[in-house]
Amino acid sequence: MPEGHIIHRLAAENHRAFGGRSVRASSPQGRFADGAKLIDGRELVAAEATGKHLFLGFGEDAWVHVHLGLYGGFTFAELGGGPVPEPVGLVRLRLENDEHVADLRGPNTCALITGAEKAAVAARLGPDPLRADADPDAAWRRITGSRTTIAALLMDQKVLAGVGNVYRAEVLFRHGIDPHRAGRELRRAEWDAIWADLVALMREGVGAGRIDTVRPEHTPEAMGRPPRVDDHGGEVYVYRRAGLSCLVCGTEVRTEEHASRNLFWCPSCQPAGARG
DNA sequence: TCTGGATGTTCAT
DNA sequence: TGAACCTCCAGAG
Numbered sequence: 001m002p003e004g005h006i007i008h009r010l011a012a013e014n015h016r017a018f019g020g021r022s023v024r025a026s027s028p029q030g031r032f033a034d035g036a037k038l039i040d041g042r043e044l045v046a047a048e049a050t051g052k053h054l055f056l057g058f059g060e061d062a063w064v065h066v067h068l069g070l071y072g073g074f075t076f077a078e079l080g081g082g083p084v085p086e087p088v089g090l091v092r093l094r095l096e097n098d099e100h101v102a103d104l105r106g107p108n109t110c111a112l113i114t115g116a117e118k119a120a121v122a123a124r125l126g127p128d129p130l131r132a133d134a135d136p137d138a139a140w141r142r143i144t145g146s147r148t149t150i151a152a153l154l155m156d157q158k159v160l161a162g163v164g165n166v167y168r169a170e171v172l173f174r175h176g177i178d179p180h181r182a183g184r185e186l187r188r189a190e191w192d193a194i195w196a197d198l199v200a201l202m203r204e205g206v207g208a209g210r211i212d213t214v215r216p217e218h219t220p221e222a223m224g225r226p227p228r229v230d231d232h233g234g235e236v237y238v239y240r241r242a243g244l245s246c247l248v249c250g251t252e253v254r255t256e257e258h259a260s261r262n263l264f265w266c267p268s269c270q271p272a273g274a275r276g
Numbered sequence: 277t278c279t280g281g282a283t284g285t286t287c288a289t
Numbered sequence: 290t291g292a293a294c295c296t297c298c299a300g301a302g
Binding site: 003006052067070157164166167168240262 | 281282283284285286
């Protein structure tokens with residue numbers, strides 16, 4: 001379930017569990033056996049996230065680069081003095097010390113890279129709303145003047161790093177913006193509002209470990225509707241709510257395939273041609 | 277038991 | 290634009 005907020009969470013969690021101490025590393029599945037062997041017994045000196053990329057540093061020039069892709073996952077377990085559990089499923093990388101075990105499954109990328117290679121990965125990415133050093137102007141320069149839809153631009157990691165399909169759909173809903181509008185039709189004030197909202201929403205997501213975007217005045221309780229649970233674990237307006245009523249206006253939420261990804265929006269709250 | 281889908285990226289055409 | 294890849298799980302049969 002990885003959008004950027006999860007990756008930042010994982011960086012913190014790895015640091016908490018393994019930082020500053022030597023780590024036992026293995027690849028129960030075998031597909032990262034060589035890399036695991038090289039970092040086995042070394043100290044985890046840094047754990048960083050940029051967009052959806054996670055970097056675990058084991059010394060000056062040895063970084064494990066992880067990208068979870070669509071369905072990769074990192075699970076943590078506290079040992080509490082008990083036995084180390086057997087790996088379940090296909091575990092690409094296992095990290096452990098006497099207190100914690102972490103298993104990495106199904107990543108798109110799990111590779112040992114140098115500091116220079118890590119810098120090159122980061123250089124390809126647009127600003128990450130979760131990073132203090134992010135420059136929203138860099139994203140704006142790629143959005144303004146672009147004929148590509150704002151829906152596609154928000155998902156393009158070269159434009160903006162860390163935003164995925166859920167945050168994309170939700171932030172456009174929250175600002176009443178039709179996903180099909182071209183980047184060049186977006187006004188600067190709208191972009192500033194989107195960026196500020198992403199910073200706030202994604203920070204909340206890091207803390208909560210899930211994506212909640214529904215404003216207090218639109219919760220089921222506030223609207224006098226029965227409570228609901230969205231199946232991805234958070235409270236959202238439109239993501240994966242196709243065919244259901246918009247929480248704000250009651251119009252049916254729509255979906256379509258857009259640049260090979262599922263797009264969700266409310267045609268009334270996000271009308272075509274409307275300007276913020 | 278099997279199939280399809282999923283919060284993603286990259287490479288070939 | 291389409292296919293390949295990484296893995297798990299809900300739902301269908």
